[in-house]
Amino acid sequence: MSTTGSSLNCEGMYSQLIDNEPCHDDLPHRPDVGHSVHPVMQMFPRPSGPGLYRLATICLATLCAVLLISIIAVTAHYKNKPQGGGEASLGKQTQEANVSALTASIAKLQQEKHKLQKEKEDLQAKLAAKMATKAPAVVTRAPIVCPNDWHLFNNSCYLISRNSRDWPESKSFCESKGAHLAIIHTPEEQTFLWNLLPRGHWNSYWFGITDGETEDEWKWVDGTPVIGGFWEEGEPNNHINEDCGYIVKTLVLERVAIRSWYDAPCSMYLPFICEKEMGPGASTAIPH
Structure with missing residues (x-):
């Protein structure tokens, strides 16, 4: 709904009512001494009669409601709009965290690999030493042949x-x-x-x-x-x-x-x- 269109409609209705109402001199005088006048009421002359007053009040209420709904809609629109910069920053931080975690995992795996390699070399050295002590060199001897008699x-x-x-x-x-x-x-x-x-x-x-x-x-x-x-x-x-x-x-x-x-x-x-x-x-x- 257009706010400007609603205001013009209300103003037209209000002008028509002014044209048709009797002269102000014929109505009883109601002094407004001691009462503050709302700015909106200053813009539009205050009509006489209960019917006209009720109609003006309805128009003003409708105008306020339309403005309030418009403000709420605009606020909700900008509130729900995704912030591209924030999402990009968050994604970058997530990637950096993942890279750091992978780097730490690779470093840990390399340390474990070096440790296992050293243990393997130690075991091979022990096995070689054990085999050297338990498996002496085999000496091939010629068969004994006795002389005649x-x-x-x-x-x-x-x-x-x-x-x-x-x-x-x-x-x-x-x-x-x-x-x-x-x-x-x-x-x-x-x-x-x-x-x-x-x-x-x-x-x-x-x-x-x-x-x-x-x-x-x-x-x-x-x-x-x-x-x-x-x-x-x-x-x-x-x-x-x-x-x-x-x-x-x-x-x-x-x-x-x-x-x-x-x-x-x-x-x-x-x-x-x-x-x-x-x-x-x-x-x-x-x-x-």
């Missing part, structure tokens, strides 16, 4: 002689071959040598024990004491100054390898058993 058992070669000598001469002969009279520690070794010996009426062979230094204190040719042993029952008995040991294998099948040691005088002539250890770096050659 020598027999291999574990890491030693053994010779069963065909010639007879007393115990001291047998010891010297073995040493001349880079060996010694046999030293027997285990039942397996004893059984291996026993199986190499031929059966006979009283086949006996010197090996490397003696109590020549102290009676009943048997020692190996390398000076170590004899512990246990594979003596026949009742042996050693030192029957006639018997200070050297030998192995006996007869035709009696009841005799067994682990009970076949006897003592005898060292001056007896018997065949003998030599042993040569074939450890790392040992030569397989036997002096002739």
Whole structure:
């Protein structure tokens, strides 16, 4: 609705009413002394009569209502209008905050990456050190090959002689071959040598024990004491100054390898058993 149009309509109606009303002199005089006059009423002469007054009041009220509605509408329009500058500023701040958060996250991830890389390197170093201590280098050794007439058992070669000598001469002969009279520690070794010996009426062979230094204190040719042993029952008995040991294998099948040691005088002539250890770096050659 147009405010100017409404005002002109009201003014027209008011002029028409003025033209039609009687002369002011015919109406009773109402002095306005002591009363303030509203500016609007000063603009328009105050009509006489209750009907005209009511109509003027209605027009003024309508004009005020229209003005008030217009003011409210304009205020609401500018209040609800979006402020482009504020929204742009807010969006920029949001973007800057997002960029800062992403930068902080990237920096944190890089720190964690460096930490994990260092832990990986430490674990690899520990693993390498552990593998170095637990996995020593494998040394490939050539297989042991014994000369002719020598027999291999574990890491030693053994010779069963065909010639007879007393115990001291047998010891010297073995040493001349880079060996010694046999030293027997285990039942397996004893059984291996026993199986190499031929059966006979009283086949006996010197090996490397003696109590020549102290009676009943048997020692190996390398000076170590004899512990246990594979003596026949009742042996050693030192029957006639018997200070050297030998192995006996007869035709009696009841005799067994682990009970076949006897003592005898060292001056007896018997065949003998030599042993040569074939450890790392040992030569397989036997002096002739």
